[in-house]
Amino acid sequence: MTHPHSLMPSRPHTINNRARHVRLLILSILMLLPLDASAGWIRQEAAIMGTAINVELWHEDAAQGRALTQAVLDEMHRIDNLMSTYKPDSELSLINANAADGPVTVSTELLSLIIRALDYSVITAGAFDITYASAGQYYDYRNAKKPSDRQLEQALPAINYRHVKIDPQSSSIEFMRQGVRIDLGGIAKGYAVDRSMEILRSGGVENAIVSAGGDSRVIGKRRDRPWNVGIRHPRNKDSIVSMIPLENSAISTSGDYERYFEEGGVRYHHILNPGTGTSSHEVHSSSIIGAVATDTDALSTSVFVLGVNDGLQLINSIPDTEAVIIDNQGRMHYSTGLAQLQ
Numbered sequence: 001m002t003h004p005h006s007l008m009p010s011r012p013h014t015i016n017n018r019a020r021h022v023r024l025l026i027l028s029i030l031m032l033l034p035l036d037a038s039a040g041w042i043r044q045e046a047a048i049m050g051t052a053i054n055v056e057l058w059h060e061d062a063a064q065g066r067a068l069t070q071a072v073l074d075e076m077h078r079i080d081n082l083m084s085t086y087k088p089d090s091e092l093s094l095i096n097a098n099a100a101d102g103p104v105t106v107s108t109e110l111l112s113l114i115i116r117a118l119d120y121s122v123i124t125a126g127a128f129d130i131t132y133a134s135a136g137q138y139y140d141y142r143n144a145k146k147p148s149d150r151q152l153e154q155a156l157p158a159i160n161y162r163h164v165k166i167d168p169q170s171s172s173i174e175f176m177r178q179g180v181r182i183d184l185g186g187i188a189k190g191y192a193v194d195r196s197m198e199i200l201r202s203g204g205v206e207n208a209i210v211s212a213g214g215d216s217r218v219i220g221k222r223r224d225r226p227w228n229v230g231i232r233h234p235r236n237k238d239s240i241v242s243m244i245p246l247e248n249s250a251i252s253t254s255g256d257y258e259r260y261f262e263e264g265g266v267r268y269h270h271i272l273n274p275g276t277g278t279s280s281h282e283v284h285s286s287s288i289i290g291a292v293a294t295d296t297d298a299l300s301t302s303v304f305v306l307g308v309n310d311g312l313q314l315i316n317s318i319p320d321t322e323a324v325i326i327d328n329q330g331r332m333h334y335s336t337g338l339a340q341l342q
Helices: 012-032 062-083 091-101 108-123 130-136 149-158 188-202 293-306 308-316
Strands: 040-048 051-059 164-167 172-175 208-212 215-219 227-233 236-246 249-255 260-263 266-269 283-290 322-327 332-334
Touching: 040 062, 051 062, 051 188, 062 091, 062 108, 062 188, 091 172, 108 130, 108 164, 108 172, 108 293, 130 149, 188 208, 188 215, 188 249, 188 293, 215 227, 215 293, 227 249, 227 283, 236 249, 236 283, 236 322, 249 293, 283 293, 283 308, 293 308, 293 322, 308 322
Parallel strands: none
Antiparallel strands: 040 051, 051 208, 164 172, 208 215, 215 249, 227 236, 249 283, 260 266, 283 322, 322 332
């Protein structure tokens, strides 16, 4: 009687060939993988400071990369808690509540940023002015409310950066008249982006982007190419009018489409002219490219208020800084350095 197993064909060569193919397949896959399988691009998003926060970076250690992206979000929350006018217990809110009655002692960090903001008031001849909030507090864009003529008349005398008295030695701030209120909305997000980038650099990150709404800063490259940051169409949120390749630099865009409402054919938006307490209307958006986001943030607001001619004159006077301005007719204007590339 034949043993059952003797009926099975012998397949030693087939088995050996399959094993060889499997080994070759595994070897091919390993050759395609990075040396450290945990290395890679890491991205995280969140809603903080009233805007969309985005962090994207490359790190050799995925766990450490994730920890660093979380550290960035934690830093954004910290700065929001420090500088938000919507949080009654923030340090900035305490200044607004008490500085008209006498000096208010503040942290060195907040004092330094306010000093920097006041410097931009001088540079821009008042086009950038954190006391715009003296009138800005009466606007509610979500509920389509603007100040009455009476409120605006009373608020205007309080809009003047010279009303903010700084004492660096005592680290204090005092308002020189009643009704003064300050808001760092034109510089705080850029500052938060810069602080976040410092965290990433200290963690060994060499390629990353951090964005807070219209403020972005990049280091290194993305997949061996410059980072591309888009300037959106001011009247079509799904359209990009220009892509800007960037390495180790920052870009900030201020636009009349971020917070606004329309009434009687007029768009009321959050970028106010300090001289009038009302929305500026000469341009739809201004984008500034420079070294750090704190500066590009303040300058994008300044140029929006100054308008095309005065705005370009300002940017052309600042080394290593460029601008793209879209006026209220949809025409694009470039600073000298960018115009030469067109």
